[in-house]
Amino acid sequence: MNALGVIGGILQCLLVIGGAPLLIGMMRQVRARLEGRAGAGIGQPWRDLRKLLRKESIAPHGTGEVFRVAPLLLVSTTAVVALVAPFVTTASAVSPVADLFAVVALLALGTVALALAGLDTGTAFGGMGASREMTIIALVEPTLLVSIFALSVRVGSTDLGAIVTSALHDPARVISPVSLLAAVALGVVIIAETGRLPVDNPSTHLELTMVHEAMTLEFAGRDLALVEWASAMRLTVFLGLLANLFVPWGIATSAAPLALLVGVAAFVAKVALLGGLLAVGEVFAAKLRLFRVPELLAGSFLLALLAVAASFFLAQPH
Amino acid sequence: MSHDLYVQLLDLACGLLLITSVLVLWRRELTVIIRVFALQGAALAALVAVLAVRDGSVELGVVAVGLLVLRAGVLPALLRRALAAAGEQRRDVRPLVNVASSLLAAAVLALLGHAISRPLVALAPSAATQAVPVGMTVVLIGFFVLVTRRRALSQLVGFLLMDNGITAVGFLTTSGAGPAVELGVSLDVLMVVLVLQILTTRMRDTFGDTDLDELRELRD
Numbered sequence: 001m002n003a004l005g006v007i008g009g010i011l012q013c014l015l016v017i018g019g020a021p022l023l024i025g026m027m028r029q030v031r032a033r034l035e036g037r038a039g040a041g042i043g044q045p046w047r048d049l050r051k052l053l054r055k056e057s058i059a060p061h062g063t064g065e066v067f068r069v070a071p072l073l074l075v076s077t078t079a080v081v082a083l084v085a086p087f088v089t090t091a092s093a094v095s096p097v098a099d100l101f102a103v104v105a106l107l108a109l110g111t112v113a114l115a116l117a118g119l120d121t122g123t124a125f126g127g128m129g130a131s132r133e134m135t136i137i138a139l140v141e142p143t144l145l146v147s148i149f150a151l152s153v154r155v156g157s158t159d160l161g162a163i164v165t166s167a168l169h170d171p172a173r174v175i176s177p178v179s180l181l182a183a184v185a186l187g188v189v190i191i192a193e194t195g196r197l198p199v200d201n202p203s204t205h206l207e208l209t210m211v212h213e214a215m216t217l218e219f220a221g222r223d224l225a226l227v228e229w230a231s232a233m234r235l236t237v238f239l240g241l242l243a244n245l246f247v248p249w250g251i252a253t254s255a256a257p258l259a260l261l262v263g264v265a266a267f268v269a270k271v272a273l274l275g276g277l278l279a280v281g282e283v284f285a286a287k288l289r290l291f292r293v294p295e296l297l298a299g300s301f302l303l304a305l306l307a308v309a310a311s312f313f314l315a316q317p318h
Numbered sequence: 319m320s321h322d323l324y325v326q327l328l329d330l331a332c333g334l335l336l337i338t339s340v341l342v343l344w345r346r347e348l349t350v351i352i353r354v355f356a357l358q359g360a361a362l363a364a365l366v367a368v369l370a371v372r373d374g375s376v377e378l379g380v381v382a383v384g385l386l387v388l389r390a391g392v393l394p395a396l397l398r399r400a401l402a403a404a405g406e407q408r409r410d411v412r413p414l415v416n417v418a419s420s421l422l423a424a425a426v427l428a429l430l431g432h433a434i435s436r437p438l439v440a441l442a443p444s445a446a447t448q449a450v451p452v453g454m455t456v457v458l459i460g461f462f463v464l465v466t467r468r469r470a471l472s473q474l475v476g477f478l479l480m481d482n483g484i485t486a487v488g489f490l491t492t493s494g495a496g497p498a499v500e501l502g503v504s505l506d507v508l509m510v511v512l513v514l515q516i517l518t519t520r521m522r523d524t525f526g527d528t529d530l531d532e533l534r535e536l537r538d
Contacts, residue, residue: 172326177333184337298421299344305425306336306455309432313439313451314329 004255008089011264016082016240020232021045023239023271027279028203034283045232052225060218063120070117071219071226077110078233086164087240088263089252100148100158104141107193107237110230111137118215125207129214132290136199136211139297140189143304147185150178150307151245160241164248174246177314181307183246188300190238192293194231197282199293209287236271239278243270325445327368332452334361335486339459339479343424344417351475352397359389362482366489369446381500385485388504393478393511400471400515403522414466424459431455438491446490453490456483470518474511481507 025042032039059067084098092098097106115133118126152158154173155166167173192199195212205213216227244251250266252259288296338358342351363386370378413420431454439447460480467473485503 172322175330176326177329177336180330180333181337295344295416295418295421298418299340302340302421302425302428303337306340306428309428309451310329310333310336313432314332314448 005091005093009083009093012087013083016236020236023275024232027275030279049225055221057221057223067117067120070113071223073113074110074230077106086161090161090165098160121218125214132211140193143189143301147182147304150182150311153311168248178311181303185300185304194235197285198288239271239274324372331365332449339456356390356394427458428455450490453487
């Protein structure tokens with residue numbers, strides 16, 4: 001644990017927790033403008049959260065601790081990832097947790113907690129949403145692991161900070177086939193994992209198709225605010241990982257105030273750019289049928305596997 | 319051209335070969351498949367062009383231009399014409415193996431391709447031979463497309479995919495077997511596509527469809 005890691009970790013936490021609703025607001029605004037609507041403004045998710053946080057949270061009759069703990073678990077696991085992953089600085093506050101496997105497991109833990117909460121309500125929608133989420137996550141987790149693993153092969157370490165540092169020292173690596181294959185695979189699984197458009201539509205409550213919304217139907221008040229906040233934070237964390245694993249430029253390597261400032265600015269710019277691209281893509285994309293989703297995820301798994309194979313077999317440029 | 323740049327361009331062309339062959343397996347629209355196939359032809363030509371620049375060989379350069387014209391221009395155009403003649407049936411709706419399983423099968427084929435080309439790579443390890451597993455994977459995926467698709471046109475794409483893979487392996491292992499050989503092989507491929515195109519047209523005229531599974535009985 002060093003000073004850079006601690007300062008960076010606190011900065012990252014504040015950025016992700018405070019900026020995630022703004023990212024969602026920006027993406028909604030981009031979509032609204034492209035669809036010819038005025039839009040509610042970038043601050044609207046924050047206003048919604050403030051309203052929900054003032055309200056009493058009501059748990060449905062017959063639900064147990066699983067339902068009550070799930071929002072807290074979801075928020076806290078995501079916050080831990082925001083604290084340790086290399087977003088603003090390459091150093092990590094708690095470096096053993098900045099490991100590829102630990103980060104993916106933490107993110108999966110949050111998803112599983114939410115799915116269990118959906119089951120705990122005992123309603124048809126909660127169970128349906130949980131079952132769909134488990135179908136998707138069963139294909140997403142291996143792809144997520146394998147695609148980042150493809151990048152870690154060359155570094156010889158599964159530490160995310162080490163992967164980012166090595167990409168920073170060797171910028172030519174960004175256009176290698178390994179990076180391209182892994183980036184496409186990671187992009188697809190991030191869209192699936194955060195419930196964005198081709199897989200799940202975040203802006204509807206249509207019973208036949210919803211995945212994430214079905215699990216959160218029974219939450220109210222503060223709990224609902226936490227769940228919504230956490231899903232926004234997850235999107236920010238995933239987009240930040242995608243950006244920094246493949247385009248790490250601007251990330252702070254020293255604790256100088258200027259370097260940290262550049263790191264923060266680069267992180268915000270990269271995530272905003274990726275979020276904007278995702279929103280623009282969503283305007284033109286239609287939702288896939290649920291039975292076609294495994295096809296999409298199997299394809300991205302294959303790309304991730306090819307990336308690992310290529311990183312072992314293709315010649316190293318040195 | 320520096321060694322690092324050469325290796326990177328070579329690897330990039332190989333990565334493009336891989337991605338396009340996966341896309342052929344992934345997509346159902348025949349128009350998209352043909353476009354992807356044209357892109358793969360361009361990637362193959364780029365691969366040969368990189369080898370030509372590295373060796374400073376004019377012959378290889380000519381072969382690269384020939385490959386570009388044939389695989390990214392003439393063959394896709396022929397396929398597109400056959401598709402336009404086919405009329406409304408533009409999708410391979412029910413491959414014998416569903417798309418998700420065939421993608422997973424392709425993953426196994428990729429590992430198999432890497433396994434069987436290891437002795438080849440060990441013979442003369444260099445940047446070019448280390449990319450041989452990619453060519454082998456393309457061959458295997460092409461064969462898989464050939465045996466699991468129902469429509470004659472998508473089987474033809476599988477055959478061409480296989481041929482692209484064989485050409486890639488040939489150039490990566492030998493740096494070109496001479497323009498005469500390559501010219502002969504390319505002409506053969508062109509002949510096969512022309513013959514198969516005529517055959518497809520005849521089949522559709524006679525039976526009204528090119529789904530090979532429907533051809534169960536002999537007619538006159």
